[in-house]
Amino acid sequence: MNQPPVRYELIKTCAQTGARRGRLHTPHGTVETPCFMAVGTQATVKAMTPRDLEEVGAGIVLANTYHLHLRPGHELVRELGGLHEFSQWHGPMLTDSGGFQVFSLASMNKITEEGVEFSSHIDGHKMFFTPELVMEIEQALGADIAMAFDECAPAHCDRSYTIAAMNRTHRWAERCKKSHTRPDQALFGIIQGGMYADLRIESAKTLTDMDFPGYGIGGLSVGEPKPVMYEMLEALMPHMPADKPHYLMGVGSPDCLIEGSMRGIDMFDCVLQTRSARNGLAFTFDGKKMLRNAEFAHDTRPIDESCDCYACRNFSRAYIRHLIKAGEILAAQLITMHNLRFTYRLMEGIRRAIEEDRLLDYRNELVLRGSLEW
Amino acid sequence: MNQPPVRYELIKTCAQTGARRGRLHTPHGTVETPCFMAVGTQATVKAMTPRDLEEVGAGIVLANTYHLHLRPGHELVRELGGLHEFSQWHGPMLTDSGGFQVFSLASMNKITEEGVEFSSHIDGHKMFFTPELVMEIEQALGADIAMAFDECAPAHCDRSYTIAAMNRTHRWAERCKKSHTRPDQALFGIIQGGMYADLRIESAKTLTDMDFPGYGIGGLSVGEPKPVMYEMLEALMPHMPADKPHYLMGVGSPDCLIEGSMRGIDMFDCVLQTRSARNGLAFTFDGKKMLRNAEFAHDTRPIDESCDCYACRNFSRAYIRHLIKAGEILAAQLITMHNLRFTYRLMEGIRRAIEEDRLLDYRNELVLRGSLEW
Numbered sequence: 001m002n003q004p005p006v007r008y009e010l011i012k013t014c015a016q017t018g019a020r021r022g023r024l025h026t027p028h029g030t031v032e033t034p035c036f037m038a039v040g041t042q043a044t045v046k047a048m049t050p051r052d053l054e055e056v057g058a059g060i061v062l063a064n065t066y067h068l069h070l071r072p073g074h075e076l077v078r079e080l081g082g083l084h085e086f087s088q089w090h091g092p093m094l095t096d097s098g099g100f101q102v103f104s105l106a107s108m109n110k111i112t113e114e115g116v117e118f119s120s121h122i123d124g125h126k127m128f129f130t131p132e133l134v135m136e137i138e139q140a141l142g143a144d145i146a147m148a149f150d151e152c153a154p155a156h157c158d159r160s161y162t163i164a165a166m167n168r169t170h171r172w173a174e175r176c177k178k179s180h181t182r183p184d185q186a187l188f189g190i191i192q193g194g195m196y197a198d199l200r201i202e203s204a205k206t207l208t209d210m211d212f213p214g215y216g217i218g219g220l221s222v223g224e225p226k227p228v229m230y231e232m233l234e235a236l237m238p239h240m241p242a243d244k245p246h247y248l249m250g251v252g253s254p255d256c257l258i259e260g261s262m263r264g265i266d267m268f269d270c271v272l273q274t275r276s277a278r279n280g281l282a283f284t285f286d287g288k289k290m291l292r293n294a295e296f297a298h299d300t301r302p303i304d305e306s307c308d309c310y311a312c313r314n315f316s317r318a319y320i321r322h323l324i325k326a327g328e329i330l331a332a333q334l335i336t337m338h339n340l341r342f343t344y345r346l347m348e349g350i351r352r353a354i355e356e357d358r359l360l361d362y363r364n365e366l367v368l369r370g371s372l373e374w
Numbered sequence: 375m376n377q378p379p380v381r382y383e384l385i386k387t388c389a390q391t392g393a394r395r396g397r398l399h400t401p402h403g404t405v406e407t408p409c410f411m412a413v414g415t416q417a418t419v420k421a422m423t424p425r426d427l428e429e430v431g432a433g434i435v436l437a438n439t440y441h442l443h444l445r446p447g448h449e450l451v452r453e454l455g456g457l458h459e460f461s462q463w464h465g466p467m468l469t470d471s472g473g474f475q476v477f478s479l480a481s482m483n484k485i486t487e488e489g490v491e492f493s494s495h496i497d498g499h500k501m502f503f504t505p506e507l508v509m510e511i512e513q514a515l516g517a518d519i520a521m522a523f524d525e526c527a528p529a530h531c532d533r534s535y536t537i538a539a540m541n542r543t544h545r546w547a548e549r550c551k552k553s554h555t556r557p558d559q560a561l562f563g564i565i566q567g568g569m570y571a572d573l574r575i576e577s578a579k580t581l582t583d584m585d586f587p588g589y590g591i592g593g594l595s596v597g598e599p600k601p602v603m604y605e606m607l608e609a610l611m612p613h614m615p616a617d618k619p620h621y622l623m624g625v626g627s628p629d630c631l632i633e634g635s636m637r638g639i640d641m642f643d644c645v646l647q648t649r650s651a652r653n654g655l656a657f658t659f660d661g662k663k664m665l666r667n668a669e670f671a672h673d674t675r676p677i678d679e680s681c682d683c684y685a686c687r688n689f690s691r692a693y694i695r696h697l698i699k700a701g702e703i704l705a706a707q708l709i710t711m712h713n714l715r716f717t718y719r720l721m722e723g724i725r726r727a728i729e730e731d732r733l734l735d736y737r738n739e740l741v742l743r744g745s746l747e748w
Contacts, residue, residue, distance in 0.1 A: 042700040043693075049684070049707060072671070072696040080674060080692055088688045297446070300454060310423070314462045318454055319417070322446040326416040329703055333423065 006145055006186035006213050008033075008245040008266070015357035017262040018237060019350070024060070024245055024266070026092040026144035027184050028084065031059035033245065034261040034350055036252055036343050037094060037269035041067050043077070043087040046274050047332040048340070050089045056309060056337055057344035060144075061089050062269045065137050066098035066105070070120055074140035082142030093143035094269075097134050097190070099150040099218065100250065111151065113168065131175035139182040147216055147249075148176040150190040155223035162194035169218075170206050177210060188214040188247065195228055197235035204239040214245040217265075221251045226259075233263040240264065254283060254346055255372040258363050261350045273343050277335035280324040283342040287370040289317075291335065296321045309341035310334075346371075380519055380560035380587050382407075382619040382640070389731035391636040392611060393724070398434070398619055398640070400466040400518035401558050402458065405433040407619065408635040408724055410626055410717050411468060411643035415441050417451070417461040420648050421706040422714070424463045430683060430711055431718035434518075435463050436643045439511050440472035440479070444494055448514035456516030467517035468643075471508050471550075471564070473524040473592065474624065485525065487542065505549035513556040521590055521623075522550040524564040529597035536568035543592075544580050551584060562588040562621065569598055571609035578613040588619040591639075595625045600633075607637040614638065628657060628720055629746040632737050635724050647717050651709035654698040657716040661744040663691075665709065670695045683715035684708075720745075 009023040022033040038045045038053065041064045045053055053061065063083055068074060080086045083093055102108060106118040106127075115130030131149045138146035149172050153165040169192045180187045189212035193199030207215060217236065220229045233248070240246050245266040251257075252270020260268060273283065280292040284304040289296070291303070302312035303320065311320070311334035323331035353362035366372050383397040396407040412419045412427065415438045419427055427435065437457055442448060454460045457467055476482060480492040480501075489504030505523045512520035523546050527539040543566045554561045563586035567573030581589060591610065594603045607622070614620050619640040625631075626644020634642060647657065654666040658678040663670070665677070676686035677694065685694070685708035697705035727736035740746050 042696070042702055044697060044700075044702050044704045047703040047707075049704065050688070051684070067700075071700055072692075076671065076692070076696075079672065080690065086690075086693055086696075088693075297450065298453065310425070314424070316454065316460075318446075318450070319460050319462075322416070322450075322460075323418060326418075326441075326445055328416055328418050329421040329706060330418045330423065332703060333421075333707070 004186065004213055005184050008214065008243060010242060012355065014354040014359045016360040018264040019261045019354045019359045020264055020266060021351055021354040022245070022266055024092070026060070028090060028092045028144050031092055032351055033266040034257075034347060035059050035267055036257060036347050037062040037267065038340055039064075039269055039271045039274060040087065040089070041271070042071070043068060043083060045336075046278065047329070047336045050087070052337055053089065053340070054091075056341040058091065058340065060092035060094060062094050062096065063087075063141065063143065064098070064101060065095045065134065065141065066101035068141060069098065069137050070122055074137040078140035078142070082140075084142065092145075094145040095138050095141050095143040095147065096249070097138070097147040097149045098129060099190070100152045102129055103152045111168075113171070116151075131172040132179045135176050135179040139180065139185060142182070142185065145186050145188055145214065146180065148173045148187060148189050150192060150218050152219050152222070153192065153194055155195065157194050159196060162196060162199060166192045166194070166199055166203050170203070173207060173210060177212075186213040188212055188216050190216040190218040190249070191236065192219045194219060195224055195232060197232060200232055200236040201239050204236055208239070208241055212244070214247060215240060216247045216249045218249050220248065221256070226256065229256075230259055230263065233260065233265070237264040252343070253374040254343070255374050257343070257346060258350060258359075258366065258372060261354070262359055262363065273339040274336050277339045278332045280331065280335065282335050283339045285342075285366070285369055285371045287373050291317060291321050292324045293321075303335070303338050304342065307338060307341060307345070309338050311338040378560065378587055379558050382588065382617060384616060386729065388728040388733045390734040392638040393635045393728045393733045394638055394640055395725055395728040396619070396640055398466070400434070402464060402466045402518050405466055406725055407640040408631075408721060409433050409641055410631060410721050411436040411641065412714055413438075413643055413645045413648060414461065414463070415645070416445070417442060417457060419710075420652065421703070421710045424461070426711055427463065427714070428465075430715040432465065432714065434466035434468060434641075436468050436470065437461075437515065437517060438472070438475060439469045439508060439515065440475035442515060443472065443511050444496055448511040452514035452516070458516065466519075468519040469512050469515050469517040469521065470623070471512070471521040471523040472503060473564070474526045476503055477526045485542075487545070490525075505546040506553045509550050509553040513554065513559065516556070516559065519560050519562055519588065520554065522547045522561060522563050522586075524566060524592050526593050526596070527566065527568055529569065531568055533570060536570060536573060540566045540568070540573055540577050544577070547581060547584060551586075560587045562586055562590050564590040564592040564623070565610065566593050568593060569602055569606060571606060574606050574610040575613050578610055582613070582615055586618070588621060589614060590621045590623045592623050594622065595630070600630065603630075604633055604637065607634065607639070611638040626717070627748040628717070629748050631717070631720060632724060632733075632740065632746060635728070636733055636737065647713040648710050651713045652706045654705065654709065656709050657713045659716075659740070659743055659745040661747050665691060665695050666698045667695075677709070677712050678716065681712060681715060681719070683712050685712040
């Protein structure tokens, strides 16, 4: 039998926590885990060239199925050789399923067993996403990993709706599996179940029975308090297969990256780093810095004195503050570079701490430094 | 006596045209001329990092006195070590005098012998620029070359007003010279005289008598037809000192770069390349390309197949069109890189043609290829 396109290798688990040090092998290269995925919604991580991304240490990059279906269209991306060739990011990629966007960004019209009818957030035209169409789109985009189409119910759903949405997600996962045929792409299932621990467990069991090569955990970080999210993870993780990667979808603030890793998460993605950058907010190990603030006007230090990114090697906070106030694109470029580099360095620290069986200590050191205030 | 900070070296003149092949020696390095200066209005060439600029072959970069005085303030730039240290552009720099901006961008209130009263285009607050203040600002900014404060009269002024403005510019040039003391910075005079050939000649003679180390030609490309601009240059150039650089201010479309060079111009600057890029307009040797257009949707070729820039080495027109339509910053980054690289390659071509005494032939070849349609 052929080798599966994407394979997770567990290297070791942390003796202090439930964290896992592993490797994700994909057709476009291997990623050390736990890993953070930068978000390239429209086939570009905003304000970054692919070489900038490589320089800051990006491993695997995410792109959004919903956005790319709307613009430029998945047929065009396929015609142009797929996402890697189109965007010139030659490392591993993952596409989400559009489920989250359909339920959050578009104006949603109707959910049926067949699929979801919604209106484009760009021009309002009506569209209908089914598991089969989403598979067609993701296979055309051609990332290394495709996510199954799921129903992402809001945080405060009642139990009966959450059950209905979860079961629909399971049936859709089956349909996705049936229509997914691309041999060089892995299809991951998505666990739902809202804020109900027993439903999360049920979802994990049902999807595990379908034997996906990896599992997303969806429907968290959708408005619930963080302790509730951590509780869900703690309930769920013992029921996740150890030989498959665990991906906490849409989560990636510094505190959540470490708390998620401690609970056995292998993959994260988040727009926070890149979106904050465009608002002038920088992440540092001494806490976040709103670089627009007057306190930085005369500050000749780099954003973060411990950072090795291009922005920190060259530019003062005073200059970057000037760029922000003057509305210059270079501000977004430099702070994005830095925020991503910060995040990849944090992930390096997490991976090293797991290797040394001291992730809890590392977390506590970072808490004391103020690195995780978010 | 000390060596002057900026020195022009004439290498040869073209046998076919009046073009000059030279070198501009400055405290931050030597620039081959004729040269094009990218415009970094607010101490950044929009969408470019300094290393991007270096990669595309930028030599000398311009910054705007008016803008930097308003924001972040010249005192702050001085405190932070001057423009080079502030912006981390370590090559040669030139600051304009703010004259053009005061008369075009701000709402101007009153011109007197003393100076110009105007309102900031940012917050409307009243300011008063005098030759002495402009010298203080430019010396604080610390570029290699500072331009004298001039009155840039509109294109269609009557003769009597043009004479008055020109004479004021001459008196202000004297005052600039008197208050300019920075030993590592050269002060260039600015020739005015509107669209009157005899006044242009008079202005050149008056300023030449003051013995500046270089001369700007201001008040052209302010709305007059190009043939009128070329006529002014032809009248003026025989009266320009051969041992000093001739800088045609604010001019830089491909056709003007070559026509100006043919008439003895050594330095140009223009926002066209970078501003067009942000509007999706690319310069190529086959003419300009509006990359947003549908014709490029499926086009797998680079912007310009003959170009060696990062954008052309890696990305298709189809991808760049997608970035433009999706409003992505990367579009501005890539097209700016390309448009600047195109321009530096054009300048290389001009310099080579001068060396080979065939600038007229080169111009005609480019005209036939459509490279100069603008």
